[in-house]
Amino acid sequence: MKLDRYGELAVRVALNLQPGQRLLIIGPLANGGVSFDAAPLVRAVAASAYRAGAELVEAIWGDEALLLSRFEHAPRGSLAEFSRWLPNVLADHVAAGAAMLSIYANDPDLLKDQPPDLVGTMQQAVSRAVVPFRQQISRNDTNWGVIAAANDAWAAKVFPDVPRDEQRARLWSTIERLCRLDRPDPVAAWKEHLAVLASRSDYLNTKRYSALHFTGPATDLIVGLPAAHTWVSGQSASRSGITFVANLPTEEVFTIADRARVDGTVRASKPLSYGGMLIEDFTLTFEQGRVVRISAARGESVLRQMIDTDAGAARLGEVALVPHSSPISQSGLLFYNTLFDENAASHVALGTAYKFTMRGGESMDDAAFERAGGNRSAIHVDFMIGSGDLDVDGVCEGGAEPIMRRGEWAAGPDSDARMRR
Ligand code: ZN
Ligand code: ZN
16 A cells, blocks of 8 residues: 555545645544554554645544453443543634544454443433534534545454454555555546536436435335435535535435434444444334334344434434445445445435534534434434345426336436446
8 A cells, every 4th residue: 555645535535635724533433542553554644635735634532442441441430431522623723723633543343342331321322412512523524534545443343254364465456446545546536426426416416306216135115305405425514614525435325314203124234343343234113214224134123222322313304315336335345434434335324414414504503403303312323225126216396207217227427328328
């Protein structure tokens, strides 16, 4: 992996860092910060950021071994506690208009041998503690981004059949390809890709569907869309007008689900890694927006605790469409990490809705946002429902029309039609 090119992409395309801006680099919050395994990338990002005119680049480091030590030795009752200072640091940083980059270089199975109820308790505590920061992110108060770096534990999980000493290099080369860093001009390749995604979200915005209807194996789900829903893709704009790309890679177009109008049953098409534990082969049934039935072959108690975090955790905040032919899906790999897996399949998210997915949402207070159909919660957890067997219809006046058939776009903007020919 050419880390300097990756650093450039993170700074120029993901964050679009502005001269004079500060940058804070973090990692999964349960771990307290970015893994030491990502240090070479953190330094490459910092170098790019300074070249782009950054005023100051800082990192908050986190150590998985430290978190494991907590599970092994800390008093049981203390797992409901979270850092007193970290939530304020994050919120202060964003409030000052500084950019934020989160880098994932972690073990998706870190806590697999820990008691699930304690893992759930710890995750709840993290989610509740960082609500103000999550709200800032949900309003795009600043330019922010999420990227990933390979490490040994993650690589071993993604490539169990590859010889041990080759796993990490394989994961790096996969990240490189999926982030288009293997192209002669990655920045130009991203411009082109973002334009294709934007034509798709523009097209869906003209349709004004009142709901989406998903049908597939063990799935028959209606997801209502608020009247003011807005489809969003790759590129967003911060409050101060900086355009940025929150996820690298990104293949999705997404919008807001109506918190009160989700009905039916959906089966997850991929396992979900939540707080260092895997939830596998699970099904949720919704009535009037709320989850009323839960079953999972593995990790059910963590799933139940997640949905129990607060009232909004049992409702959907996001619905996203990703064709089955997306490069990430075609890799045939399971990443056990949402940044990649959510870009391999259509998905929905339990918990809080992004205010920027509703027209005028950023300036609504919470009560008005809820009245308009927006969900509020301390969590936002995407899980995958797409596959080559999923059909999606758009519900409109006088019936429904196909959006996807067998996981692929069935209708779309002219540019796509031309490209297919
Ligand atoms: Zn998504
Ligand atoms: Zn999401």
